[in-house]
Amino acid sequence: MPKLSAAIRHSVAFTLNGVPRTVEVEPRTLLTDALRHGLGMTGTHVGCEHGVCGACTVAIDGAMARACLTLAVAAEGCDLRTVESLAPAPGRLGVLQAAFKRHHALQCGFCTAGILMSLDTYLRRHPNPSREDLTLVIGGHLCRCTGYAPIVAAALDAAAELRGTSEHPEDAAHA
Amino acid sequence: MGIQGERFIRPSAERVEDAALLSGGGRYIDDLGVRPGTLHAAIVRSPHAHADLLSVDKAAALSLPGVAAVITGADLVGVTAGLVPALRVSVDARAIAVDRVRYVGEPVAIVVAADRYRAEDGADLVNVRYRSRPAVVDPEAALGEGAPVLHEDAGSNLMSDRRFRYGDPDAAFAAAAHSLAVTVRYPRNTGSPMECYGVVAEYDPHEDAYDVLANFQGPFSIHAVMARALKVPGNRLRLRTPPDSGGSFGVKQGVAPYAVLIGAAARIVGRPVKWVEDRLEHLAGSVSATNRVTTLTAAFDGEGRVTALDWDQLEDCGAYLRAPEPATLYRMHGNMTGAYAIPHVRIRNRVVLTNKLPTGLVRGFGGPQVYYPLERLMQRIARHLGLDPLEVIRRNLIPADAFPYRTATGALYDSGDYQRALDDAARHGGLADLLDRRDAARAAGRLYGIGFTAAVEPSVSNMGYITAVLTPAERAKAGPKNGAQSTATVTLDPVGTVTVQVASVPQGQGHRTVLAGIVADVLGIPAAQVRVTTDLDTAKDAWSIASGNYSSRFAAAVAGVAHLAATRLRDKLARIAGAQLNIRAEDLVFGGGRVSSRTNPDASLPFARVAATSHWSPGLVPDDVGAAIRETAFWTPPELTAPDAEDHVASSLCHGFIFDFCGVEVDRATGKLRIDRYVTMHDCGVILHPGMVEGQVRGGFVQALGAAVYEELVYGEDGAFLSGTLADYLLPTATEVPDLRILHVESPSPFTPLGAKGVGEGNCMSTPVCLANAVADALDLDNVDLPLTPAKLRALVAEADEPPPPAGHRSAAPAAKAGDRTLRGAGATVVTASPEAVWALLLDPDVLASVIPGAHGVNKLSDTHFTADVTLGVGPVKGRYAADITLSDLDPPRGATLTGTVSGGLGDGGGTGRVTLEPDGTGGTRIGYTYEAAVGGKVAAVGGRLLDGAARVVIGGFFAALARRAGGADRTGPLRRLLAPLLALMGIKS
């Protein structure tokens, strides 16, 4: 990676939710800030900025990552996905999102984007998870509202439904 | 009630809030755009628990490009005033320190800059000088002779001392066959919502008016406090809330001081200013629940029937008393006898200040602090008498035929059948099975216990309860305060669709969904045709002091007033439709999107047409009806009377009931608590939305689990704050949540429009003590305080039965003394240089500068006094520190004692080290060192777990570098090595 001057802003290019984007950042700018304030993608939330809460989780090249612990410049050339990518069309919800709605798996919704992104990333690679598997994935996130049980239930429900659909057509590409 | 038969309850209604929140479309405060030119603030905070503020040097920060201003407390003295509490005391509770800091995290300066990064750069460069003072963190110590006094003008740390007497407690205690006391030290914790505080403020000098957007949650009585702190009349503080808020649990009441601070900053810089709190600030500087020391004594007979209670409560509100405190202490005043019929009560309530974060609203608000001693006491009574604890609870419950029931202290319990709730819970929750499991576990030698708790969950607070902190004479002078005004507005637009506006300021509780359903049912239209807005604008929307989202008031009060407003509007529409159809209004029904005759379905009009009439055809509206366009209803329950001359306090309107039991097992070797099963029975009156009620119960339960087992805002004895990250303040995750069984019985409240009661706070009150009772049962203990951490339980296990440790395990070490953060270490290294050469090295500033990790320069002030600039990092926290080191007990070339302090924006510390130099027999030197140090400030708050390791690394690094220097031909510089331990200590801190 080239050495970047702290004194100037740099243009970083990546694919965001399937669309090529560029954003001007300082070398120290966090990916959360670049997404939220640089690109207006405010669906990714910031709950702690020290890697514990998981609210900022996004997918980078198909792997879940804490955007608050990622420098925006490190996303150069990467394939990023955020919560804004989950709905199949404006005004509609994907399988996982709909399961969250059915199960009352969110209250304030602040933690939700991160949990959705972790589960989405996980389910693409592990289509047959057990309750324990999903609990562990969700265990990487903090939610202060729901008590988690409805989130686990929604994740199990979504996993079952996804096995019967082709919502993750790019699974093959990631396999 | 006139609403029977209407639908209201939608068991599976999906929430209208969810689609946007699931798609990244939420509109939380940091997602909203700001005006062009808006500046961003970062706050410089005190690393000291108690210190004089000597000077704030802004120059370096101001020289940074992009920094617009550095604003101190002194700069704001003329612009702001303090945030007055409910109690007249000589405590200047400002939002920012002026000449003294009184807790770690207290704002000292605001740096305003072009963006947040630059504001934080500026904050790092603000150089604040302090002179530390002794701090006091323990509430009992704060009352002691010679304790440091936080506010000299107040005379002492004791802010309030009130005594209450109900019935004849003296006679009851004198006549009682038995009496027993428990003393509980309830620790500090907080709601820790996932979204922190945020404020965007601007000031209009032409109108002398503030416009503040903040994720505040109410109560809006605080609006008056904020306006006063900003020195403007109420109508010149326009306070708005964002459409979405990322949780609150009471805590976002505490954004109020920051709304004042950022508003004042905007005024000074003449531009809008935005501030978003980070998590480190939130844990150190937002709001904590109170910690409380309670001694509760009961008088009881041989059957375990309690006749009298004697409460001695010492409430610790932190460094300042800010509105609405000391409300935590009085919120439960009507409920001090819990679920029990106890006629005689004595109470002493004291409020004390200590060098900790000021307190405020946190879910459960006063309930956990009351039920912990009360329900521990009930278990202790059973133990004392050799009775079944459940039987002791049952014998004392308020009889089912006694409702509405007036408690000794003045609450009017609306409804309930506690006995039935107990029976149902035992049956459907599988108590018999749990008892068998306990027997089996114990037979196998395992530590298994069962706990019970009965609790009354108050909701819809009386805005007047806090005046119980005043004497009846003081109250009479101030005039009575009471009630709980709730409000809702229903508006019909020109195409006949419906908008509802409420001042309930939700943070995820689904108010919009519930209200859309209620209003739609009243008007006979689909819920999808009703749109609800819950963001509040105090300049335009209806509100009152009780507005906001707290004391579980939504279902009981807000939903009811929305029903009232919709019903009033419907009755007007009925008369308008009746005039057009020539049918009496009473004969019309609203349903299926039409207004129709009850008897002749052909006689009907579309709802939208009737609803639009007042806009388009006011001539068709009967004269005595008036425009049916907008209806605002206010509702306050008559039961919420002001405290009377005998101090009877109707503190809340509704009283739900909770009965919990659980089975737990404590691992002998590790002290880990395993919850085998937890059963919680709720009676919250009419359930408006079962899914949301379940969400409230589950969420509240897990917060309570955190408070019981994992979470504590820890302060060192010197006031250093030690829980500054979510890796230190541990919230439960999905993997810690046990099997929870939720049960319900339903006793509708006769006092609320829909029969509903609050439900969101109960488990925060009942669960911590239920788990503690189970642990006490498992370990056969009389006393146990929270949190029930593995370390504490392991020590208790060891005390209780000292079992032979399992193979390979050492017996449990005693738990470390709370608050002892001393770092201790020792080490040795061998270098090839002689002791004399090493000695010379240690006294050479240049050498020191080259071997001290992170040193930018060492200045020699005298042969034995050095200063240095060092950059040190601990975990995530790296900072620059000024170190000051003196050498004493010089014994050249054999040894010296180093004493030093470090201070910097991220923290401070001090310590001593002894370095010894001994010939190693081969011409070289064996260098030995021991050190002892303590650190404070941010580094202690966020790096506490890492300090020991970091100390070893820094000190080890120093000696390694020194050894390299001393090992070479002309290497020198051992002083540096001497310094290193000190610096390391400090650095560690950094």
Ligand code: FES
């Ligand atoms: S904001 Fe990234 S983990 Fe909390």
Ligand code: FES
């Ligand atoms: S829904 Fe509020 S934090 Fe998870």
